[in-house]
Amino acid sequence: MSDKKNVFTEMDGKFSGNEVFQNEGRDYQNPEEFKKLVHARRSVRKFTAEKIPDHIVNDCLDTALLAPNSSNLQTWEFYRVTSTDARAKLVEACFSQGAAASASELIVCVARRDTWRKNSKRMLAEFKKLPVDPPKVVQDYYGKLVPFVYTVGWFNILTPLKWILNTVVGIFKVVPRDPISSFGINVWAVKSCALACENLMLAFRSYGYDTCPMEGFDSWRAKKAIGLKGCAEIVMVIGAGKRAEGGVYGPRMRFPNEQFIKTV
Numbered sequence: 241m242s243d244k245k246n247v248f249t250e251m252d253g254k255f256s257g258n259e260v261f262q263n264e265g266r267d268y269q270n271p272e273e274f275k276k277l278v279h280a281r282r283s284v285r286k287f288t289a290e291k292i293p294d295h296i297v298n299d300c301l302d303t304a305l306l307a308p309n310s311s312n313l314q315t316w317e318f319y320r321v322t323s324t325d326a327r328a329k330l331v332e333a334c335f336s337q338g339a340a341a342s343a344s345e346l347i348v349c350v351a352r353r354d355t356w357r358k359n360s361k362r363m364l365a366e367f368k369k370l371p372v373d374p375p376k377v378v379q380d381y382y383g384k385l386v387p388f389v390y391t392v393g394w395f396n397i398l399t400p401l402k403w404i405l406n407t408v409v410g411i412f413k414v415v416p417r418d419p420i421s422s423f424g425i426n427v428w429a430v431k432s433c434a435l436a437c438e439n440l441m442l443a444f445r446s447y448g449y450d451t452c453p454m455e456g457f458d459s460w461r462a463k464k465a466i467g468l469k470g471c472a473e474i475v476m477v478i479g480a481g482k483r484a485e486g487g488v489y490g491p492r493m494r495f496p497n498e499q500f501i502k503t504v
């Protein structure tokens with residue numbers, strides 16, 4: 241292992257003595273079941289009228305929130321659309337596609353590039369509740385590094401400065417080159433939200449329900465339908481429900497693995 245010191249290496253071993261979370265999930269393995277679940281998920285465009293019980297929807301949403309996410313800043317939101325009016329507007333914003341119109345549940349999955357500051361303070365507060373004292377590196381991470389990396393200033397005023405700094409310093413050492421603009425921070429937040437979306441869809445499937453992720457929507461109208469304002473970015477709308485006859489539009493098609501899986 242490299243002997244270079246930085247915020248990531250400083251964390252090594254800081255919590256190694258704590259049995260409670262060191263053993264979380266350690267003994268779990270079930271590749272066959274996992275593969276079955278992944279294979280069982282298909283994008284379904286036609287659902288029956290059967291409702292998904294509330295406790296299942298809530299459980300699936302809870303599972304979504306367990307997705308890994310950048311710096312654990314949880315810059316996401318999930319809107320379960322239950323109002324008839326909002327739903328009708330959202331379906332229209334989704335080009336009235338069958339996957340939205342027939343779904344018994346519509347969940348709007350949102351990336352919030354604007355919540356990292358509030359959430360980094362909350363992370364510090366959460367660390368303070370642990371049975372062990374948060375190491376100084378954690379305080380520096382959320383208190384100093386996160387604000388330094390994610391602050392881009394009004395109208396991205398700091399972006400050129402950050403680019404120059406990263407480019408010059410980056411000649412000599414490893415630097416965090418992205419994100420340096422609000423666009424980059426949006427991409428950053430979207431990545432984590434998309435992982436939660438996958439958790440959500442697999443969770444529904446594990447209960448015998450199906451989903452369709454949709455980015456076929458008019459983002460302005462979709463945001464308006466659920467009262468979302470500002471820089472909140474809808475990553476996808478997920479329709480969920482009981483698969484109807486003919487709900488899967490075709491066989492699963494993927495290009496040969498060799499095209500995508502590379503060894504370097």
Ligand SMILES: Cc1cc2nc3c(=O)[nH]c(=O)nc-3n(C[C@H](O)[C@H](O)[C@H](O)COP(=O)(O)O)c2cc1C
Pocket residue numbers: 281282283284285337339452453454455456457476492
């Ligand atoms: C980000 C994203 C957006 C998608 N948008 C739509 C959509 O608007 N409408 C739709 O019918 N399917 C949509 N899909 C589903 C894809 O078409 C589907 O995942 C792909 O064809 C592979 O099929 P499978 O999910 O059954 O494996 C979307 C999937 C993703 C991941």
